[in-house]
Amino acid sequence: MRRRAALTAAALAAGLVLTGCSGSGSGAGGAELSVSGPYMPQPVSADMAAGFLTITNAGGARDELTSVSSDVAGRVTMHSTVGGTMEEKTSFVVPAHGRLVFASGGNHLMFEGLKRKPVRGQTVTVRLTFAESGTRTVEMPVKSATYNPTTGH
Template sequence: MLRTFFRAAVAAIVMLSSTAAFAQEGHDMGAPVVVGTLELSGGFARATLPNAPVGGAFVTITNNGTTDDRLVSVSSSAADVGQIHDMSMQGDVMKMRQLPDGVVIPAGETITFQPAGLHMMFMGLKQPFVEGQTVKITLTFEQAGSVDLDVPVLGAAADSAMHMDH
């Protein structure tokens, strides 16, 4: 019973994972975005409940270069704080942890930020993430620099940008 409750609580936190729509122009996630040797695609956020304190976003990053890069930080004008997180099963328990050193994007490889795995967590939301809107997020890489993305906000249960949750 306690495990079921814990899993439901973790699922609720992950379902709140999104970002919000703001005035500055960013790259529309309808097409892949290239920054340096990195290609970003499939970005999305999940709709949150009103007054939700946290939201998250997800994206796929492919390093087409010959050297590693590192996602060192994430931010959004939609939230007070942006962090890079990872979720993993440890025995029967789902654990979430912040990755303060970021995530390496190995040369020639693809890293996918997705629900119940690597994700971007935004805390202190200034407004809810509303399905059908977009959220501006900024990803900063060690080598490639920073890039702004406008990610679509999908339904609360969406598991990828291809799954529109309708």
């Protein structure tokens, strides 16, 4: 009975790892990326919005987020905020066995030139492009303008 439970757990874990991997960076020692907690606060501006999420890398190799795009915006840029100063970035490293966090007050995504203003309850499709793992599509729910998650970041 104990052996059956261990085999079942191992099979489930392997399935989860395979589900989270795609592209050339997966495999032995490669990046194993997953995305959690994506959300967009309902924008207060008609032409700009922010986006937040966490990218976890369970693999033994680092990867790099090189671009973000969405059909809801003309352009999506990546920013870091350090000491109250916001700076646009062309890429972010996702460390091996680590995470890259985009959260309010820190790293964040800016959706610029909105083609439509997303409203609470809708979802926005976002494409994350990585140097090694290729492209991942994420559905980002639109939350209230004051939404502030207490877990996951």
